[in-house]
Amino acid sequence: MKAEINEFMESLKQRTPGEKEFHQAVQEVAESVWDFYMQNPKYRKNKILERMCEPERTIIFRVPWVDDHGEVQINRGYRVEFNSAIGPYKGGIRFHATVTLSILKFLGFEQTFKNSLTTLPMGGGKGGSDFSPKGKSDGEIMRFCQSFMNELFRHIGPDTDVPAGDIGVGGREVGYMFGQYKRLRNEFTGVFTGKGIGWGGSLIRPEATGFGAVYFVRHMLKRLGKDIAGHTFAISGFGNVAWGAVSKINELGGKVVTISGPDGYVYDPDGISGDKINYMLELRASNQDIVEPYSKKFGVKFVPGKKPWVEKCDIAIPCATQNELNVDDAADLVKNGCWLVAEASNMGCTAEAVEYLKEHIDFAPGKAVNAGGVSVSGLEMTQNSMRYNWSREEVDQRLQIIMQDIHETCVKFGSGGKRIDYVKGANIGGFVKVAEAMLAQGIV
Ligand code: GLU
Secondary structure (H helix, E strand, C coil): CCHHHHHHHHHHHHHHCCCCHHHHHHHHHHHHHHHHHHHHHHHHHCHHHHHHHHEEEEEEEEEECCCCCCCCEEEEEEEEEEEECCCCEEEEEECCCCCCCCHHHHHHHHHHHHHCCCCCCCCCEEECCCCCCCCCCHHHHHHHHHHHHHCCCCCCCCCCCCCCEEEEEEEHHHHCCCCCCCHHHHCCCCCCCCHHHCCCCCCCCHHHHHHHHHHHHHHHHCCCCCCCCCCEEEEEEHHHHHHHHHHHHHHCCCCEEEEEEEEEEEEEECCCHHHHHHHHHHHHHHCCCCCCHHHHHHCCCCEEEHHHCCCCCCCEECCCCCCCHHHHHHHHHHHHHCCEEEECCCCCCCCHHHHHHHCCCEEEEEHHHHHHHHHHHHHHHHHHHCCCCHHHHHHHHHHHHHHHHHHHHHHHHCCCEEEEEEHHHHHHHHHHHHHHHHHHCCCC
């Protein structure tokens, strides 16, 4: 089996040189689904996996804009429309200096499986730019978003491709992009998710990724005869996902002792609760991309330049970005008594870290754990189509049902070993629905 996967990966690498994050994401899926793929000649004959690894369409474009000093700036914009077998392309937009085609391809590829797991009719896509909102004025961000949309508008639509937020893209950026789309098209439609509540957004969408991750962890714990209450959590990041997770963990009686940023991490032994959670929102809104001010404000330890994985915890939830937890971090966590890691960031752990964690403790991958965000995006699309808004309770109820379904799918396809293999479960579970739809729709 190993030789066949290697052959498959070699051919992919030859066609996509240098795209290392994309290769990492595909390798993980290939390893998980290979046996299943081989047992189903209909998939093989139709080269379903090979087709899944090729985006249906990739759009790359120039994004020129003028900064506050009158200087012309040029960024690169992308939208990778990966797979539309089960619904319109759906996935976020990332604005970050590190954005490359490889990163957006890995994200779009994973999104296809994640969206399939949600049970909602959404294909997979991802977009973004190497533009960094850090330190930019509101006017600069607006002009950049408008320029970005001046090209992207012709490729998206409520039944074609529905973007949303991701790192560096929150309510403000979605607002500017949606506004420009509406102006260019002269139509008010559900073309974006993560919109403001007064103009087509859904309640719970900002919290959804973090809430969903904690609901997923709660199901993992239930299988182990445990609960969120009374346990200590280490979290990385301090953005939207971390904020939602910290809020829900507190509500359910857990304690969060760390958050982090590119500048280092904060250790708060009393737990990040109450007003401290609201302060995370202030930190984020400051556009500085640092967490150190938290330690100054609340008089707790700040460790510059380090990740939080050296601190003692029961459960770790990476909430920042890809490959933020490597095999040494994984070993530190296990050594200090951590017994469960759930990725809320996309591909938060390196391949070696995933292997190590799966061997030693319970581990679940981002495409299952963080699917709550895009799930509520799907619910936002439903509400937009109905021209109606559900209450907070209604949306939350549906989110909880979806996370339970995703967990059941993982258990269904990931059972058989000494622990549930959530990676295998999520990959096969996500694969089947897309593969069946692709088969039914012919060679397209
Ligand atoms: N960027 C989020 C993700 O990684 C949300 C995507 C969406 O809501 O479309 O799933």
